[in-house]
Amino acid sequence: MTAPVELAAVSRWYGNVVAVNEISFELRAGVTGLLGPNGAGKSTLLHLIAGFLAPSAGTVTVDGHPAFGDPEVYRRIGLVPEREAVYPFLTGREFVEANARLQGVADPVGATARAIEQVDLSDVQDRRVGTYSKGMRQRAKVAAALVHDPSILLLDEPFNGMDPRQRLHTMELLRSLGENGRTILFSSHILEEVERVAGRILVIVAGRLAASGDFRSIRRLMTDRPHTFTLRSSNDRGLASALLDEPAVSGVTLDDGVLVVRAADFGTFSRAVSGRARRAGISLYELLPTDESLESVFSYLVRG
Amino acid sequence: MNLVIARITLRQLLSRRRTLLLLLLGGIVLVVAFVRRISGDTSGGTSDTRFTADLLSTLGIATLMPLVALIFGTGAMGAELEEGTAVYILAKPVSRLSVAFTKLSVAIVCSILLTSVPILLAGLLSGGPDGPALAVGFAVAAAVGSAVYCAIFMALSLVTGRAFVFGLAYVLVWESFLAGLFAGTRTLSVREQTLAFAAALAKPPADVFKADLPLGTAVVVAVVVAALALAITVRRMARIEIAGEVT
Numbered sequence: 001m002t003a004p005v006e007l008a009a010v011s012r013w014y015g016n017v018v019a020v021n022e023i024s025f026e027l028r029a030g031v032t033g034l035l036g037p038n039g040a041g042k043s044t045l046l047h048l049i050a051g052f053l054a055p056s057a058g059t060v061t062v063d064g065h066p067a068f069g070d071p072e073v074y075r076r077i078g079l080v081p082e083r084e085a086v087y088p089f090l091t092g093r094e095f096v097e098a099n100a101r102l103q104g105v106a107d108p109v110g111a112t113a114r115a116i117e118q119v120d121l122s123d124v125q126d127r128r129v130g131t132y133s134k135g136m137r138q139r140a141k142v143a144a145a146l147v148h149d150p151s152i153l154l155l156d157e158p159f160n161g162m163d164p165r166q167r168l169h170t171m172e173l174l175r176s177l178g179e180n181g182r183t184i185l186f187s188s189h190i191l192e193e194v195e196r197v198a199g200r201i202l203v204i205v206a207g208r209l210a211a212s213g214d215f216r217s218i219r220r221l222m223t224d225r226p227h228t229f230t231l232r233s234s235n236d237r238g239l240a241s242a243l244l245d246e247p248a249v250s251g252v253t254l255d256d257g258v259l260v261v262r263a264a265d266f267g268t269f270s271r272a273v274s275g276r277a278r279r280a281g282i283s284l285y286e287l288l289p290t291d292e293s294l295e296s297v298f299s300y301l302v303r304g
Numbered sequence: 305m306n307l308v309i310a311r312i313t314l315r316q317l318l319s320r321r322r323t324l325l326l327l328l329l330g331g332i333v334l335v336v337a338f339v340r341r342i343s344g345d346t347s348g349g350t351s352d353t354r355f356t357a358d359l360l361s362t363l364g365i366a367t368l369m370p371l372v373a374l375i376f377g378t379g380a381m382g383a384e385l386e387e388g389t390a391v392y393i394l395a396k397p398v399s400r401l402s403v404a405f406t407k408l409s410v411a412i413v414c415s416i417l418l419t420s421v422p423i424l425l426a427g428l429l430s431g432g433p434d435g436p437a438l439a440v441g442f443a444v445a446a447a448v449g450s451a452v453y454c455a456i457f458m459a460l461s462l463v464t465g466r467a468f469v470f471g472l473a474y475v476l477v478w479e480s481f482l483a484g485l486f487a488g489t490r491t492l493s494v495r496e497q498t499l500a501f502a503a504a505l506a507k508p509p510a511d512v513f514k515a516d517l518p519l520g521t522a523v524v525v526a527v528v529v530a531a532l533a534l535a536i537t538v539r540r541m542a543r544i545e546i547a548g549e550v551t
Contacts, residue, residue: 051395052546053546071397072397074397077395083388084388085387085388086392087392089315090312095392098392102392104397
């Protein structure tokens with residue numbers, strides 16, 4: 001059975017810059033999170049699937065049809081772009097209704113009311129979009145993407161600018177749409193957002209697909225990667241010697257009086273380090289992870 | 305023609321501050337004609353007709369028409385692509401040809417309203433024995449010229465992100481400067497073509513107004529240029545890509 005969205009060895013480059021590099025995956029019903037640092041190529045990937053960009057190599061298909069150059073694919077796709085721009089002179093309701101009419105929805109007024117209700121925008125639907133906060137604009141964009149009840153929903157950083165309540169509401173909406181059989185792909189550079197909504201995850205770094213699959217297994221991969229710590233103690237040299245005996249430690253260096261420990265297993269090392277120090281009669285003053293940024297996590301996944 | 309896109313484009317074009325400036329510019333043409341009328345400096349002779357022809361050709365055709373068409377022609381599609389709202393129109397099961405045709409039609413209608421109407425009214429106000437004929441002739445010619453300009457400027461907006469600058473350079477450098485220096489450059493001037501149409505339609509006496517470009521040449525070049533601009537628009541619309549933010 002054909003997957004709703006299929007990418008086969010897709011690359012996209014701009015001159016000498018490779019934005020997306022030989023990416024292949026399939027999307028099926030449910031919520032998939034597209035996770036990656038800024039500049040990783042998430043938007044380019046979403047725009048390739050949305051038919052706004054032609055792949056430089058490989059194929060992108062939506063329900064078996066090429067995504068680029070066929071406006072009919074938009075009957076099945078709802079798109080929430082990252083750019084904030086929305087017609088400022090239209091009210092929220094007019095904006096969503098215009099989208100419904102352009103989609104050829106049988107009952108545009110009814111569909112508009114339902115979509116606005118879904119994103120909890122009823123109170124301000126008759127205000128001009130130009131007067132909306134960023135979060136309201138995001139919700140108006142989500143309503144416009146949902147108004148024709150698409151089977152595929154593509155959202156580029158949809159939670160940007162939303163307050164915590166709106167964020168939870170929209171997350172719940174996406175989860176329920178995914179459970180009801182919609183194929184949903186949303187991008188984010190925030191791990192916690194993806195964790196809360198997506199059952200499946202695609203990690204993209206520097207245009208490459210670094211990891212894909214079930215969220216829990218990717219999360220474990222991220223947690224279980226080698227970690228580097230700097231330590232400060234009453235006897236750094238003695239602690240270095242004691243830690244070399246610890247199986248979870250894969251390397252110890254003592255440069256310029258700074259003790260740096262490389263641990264193969266985050267959990268085991270965290271549990272063992274204080275015991276090792278105590279048994280050696282050393283006081284541990286400080287234990288700092290040095291590579292906890294999301295970028296370093298992504299870099300590890302790429303190398304892996 | 306897609307009515308939803310037409311309505312959005314119309315509101316988009318008319319809600320800009322630039323449109324107010326264009327209304328002001330059209331108003332200036334009317335004010336000049338009105339001042340001439342009430343100043344009592346009207347003998348009802350050839351000098352009135354000559355003044356009307358000068359007013360309509362210089363302020364109307366040479367100034368108002370290209371500026372209005374430049375703003376509407378480049379704004380109809382180009383501004384949407386630049387601002388990012390084009391996504392909402394292009395991510396729909398509507399053919400790109402229909403989007404382009406609708407947007408161009410709205411730009412042309414807006415341009416005609418803000419160009420031909422002031423020219424018509426100014427011609428009627430300004431006076432002279434051939435005033436009404438000049439008013440109608442210049443207004444109709446301005447409508448045709450506006451359409452050609454809009455087609456060119458819309459194509460330009462799909463080719464470059466700096467369509468307004470290039471369009472302005474064409475109007476100011478090519479049409480205003482080079483066309484005055486070299487006769488050959490007038491052939492590719494929409495302004496000169498429009499003046500040739502106006503002369504053919506209004507049929508003013510030769511001592512009142514005379515176009516520099518022969519009518520036959522004006523018609524052929526205008527048709528070829530407009531067709532070329534439309535072909536570029538259709539081709540670019542079919543292949544248009546939206547990259548989005550780099551994230």
